Amino acid sequence: MRQIAPVNCIRIAVCDSRHLARAGLIGVLAREPDISVVAEVWDAADVAGTLRTERPDVVVVSHDPLVMDGIAVAEALGSCPELASLGAGVLMLCDSLEHDELLSALRGGVRGVLPVNGDPYTLAAAIREIAAGAMLLKSPTAVGLINRLVSRSPGVTVVPGSHLARLTHRERDVLSLVANGHSNCEIAQKLTLSEATVKSHLYHLCQKLGLRDRAQAVILAYETGLVRACPAA
Known part of the structure; x- marks a missing residue:
């Protein structure tokens, strides 16, 4: 079709x-x-x-x-x-x-x-x-999935928090908001930046951390403890 x-x-x-x-x-x-x-x-x-x-x-x-x-x-x-x-x-x-x-x-x-x-x-x-560029992480179901993701069971690699030392404060802010499921437009509004600047920060933090895309950035944010999963409603 x-x-x-x-x-x-x-x-x-x-x-x-x-x-x-x-x-x-x-x-x-x-x-x-x-x-x-x-x-x-x-x-x-x-x-x-x-x-x-x-x-x-x-x-x-x-x-x-x-x-x-x-x-x-x-x-x-x-x-x-x-x-x-x-x-x-x-x-x-x-x-x-x-x-x-x-x-x-x-x-x-x-x-x-x-x-x-x-x-x-x-x-x-x-x-x-x-x-819109967001990760689907806001629903109770998604929160439950993330909680399972970050539970320290066998097979899950814990990434050292020192990885984040390579990032600027603004890049950490962007990473945190990405991990909470916000789109580029929402991040731009929250940080009073242009959407192009948000994309630039995301590109550079992925380059610094050796990440391929937004999804891998989300995983790293949870595994380093930058973002914590909240209890499902």
């Missing part, structure tokens, strides 16, 4: 190996005036090509480890400089994630995780947040 997206619409690629589920997602998103599905993908091997040709803002992936592995999709997109430069955010739909799977998802570049049986309003709102 391919359609011409109206100007200023959020461009979406829907990735699901199941035809009926894929059609259902497309039908739900078709009701949103500011969201346009420009591509549908049923084979994980086709996701990269779709990004190159359709340039979606957000890739919605129904996670199925056997057919459409959302974690592997995000890692493949993030590890390729050409694809990573396109800036598409990955929103993963899944029934459940184990601790190590969540960590792999965020490290791979997934910007948000929602349950498969979530409501259409929540899905549309999540897409808008991710398109």
Whole structure:
């Protein structure tokens, strides 16, 4: 499926190996005036090509480890400089994630995780947040995921806080706000900066810390203790 997206619409690629589920997602998103599905993908091997040709803002992936592995999709997109430069955010739909799977998802570049049986309003709102550059970390569900992420169980690498000494005070401020799920626009408003300056700070802090993207910056902020997870409501 391919359609011409109206100007200023959020461009979406829907990735699901199941035809009926894929059609259902497309039908739900078709009701949103500011969201346009420009591509549908049923084979994980086709996701990269779709990004190159359709340039979606957000890739919605129904996670199925056997057919459409959302974690592997995000890692493949993030590890390729050409694809990573396109800036598409990955929103993963899944029934459940184990601790190590969540960590792999965020490290791979997934910007948000929602349950498969979530409501259409929540899905549309999540897409808008991710398109704006935010991580989906504000809901009680997301807080619970982060709490599991930062619990010191086996397999989780704790990053020394000394890593943050490389950052300026302003870069630390930006990193903290990014980790709390704020978009570039929201950070600019809070710090009284231009959005371009926020992007510059984010770029430089990622360069200093050897981070690939926003998702990895969020993980480092929690692992160093710069940001603490709050109890879920």
